[in-house]
Amino acid sequence: MKLSTKAQYGLKACFYLAQNYGGGKLSVSRLSELANVSVSYLEQLMMPLKKAGIVESERGASGGYSLKSPPAEVTAGMIVRTLEDNLEIIDCLAGGCREETICPTCAIWERLYNGINDLLDSITLQQMLDDYQAKMKGNQI
Numbered sequence: 001m002k003l004s005t006k007a008q009y010g011l012k013a014c015f016y017l018a019q020n021y022g023g024g025k026l027s028v029s030r031l032s033e034l035a036n037v038s039v040s041y042l043e044q045l046m047m048p049l050k051k052a053g054i055v056e057s058e059r060g061a062s063g064g065y066s067l068k069s070p071p072a073e074v075t076a077g078m079i080v081r082t083l084e085d086n087l088e089i090i091d092c093l094a095g096g097c098r099e100e101t102i103c104p105t106c107a108i109w110e111r112l113y114n115g116i117n118d119l120l121d122s123i124t125l126q127q128m129l130d131d132y133q134a135k136m137k138g139n140q141i
Helices: 007-017 026-037 039-051 075-085 106-121 123-140
Strands: 055-058 064-067
Touching: 007 026, 007 039, 007 055, 007 064, 007 075, 026 039, 039 055, 055 075, 055 106, 075 106
Parallel strands: none
Antiparallel strands: 055 064
């Protein structure tokens, strides 16, 4: 299973918004630079995140994006599911199983899906910030 770049860049953009939380909005160009993604792709990622209530935006010279909630209240799972079509890794999880009876592999896919979601839901943006800062401190000589 391979997630698209939507999850990778969207989570990275949200990390930088978390890093800036309380400091105002990050401009689209600055956020694009930090996340190392084009402005147009960033805008595509931000639309569903805004619709889901994870980020908010403001137009104009002093506009940009910011997190709608504190980093401790936003999980990686919220972001990834928003950008990856709810992370339904196989059709039968979305009710699209073609088996007329109970599918013999359905339990495996459900366990995998639940395990992935449980892990992603256990990691907040605040934890990502804390982990990143700890790694940065460990790399200083």
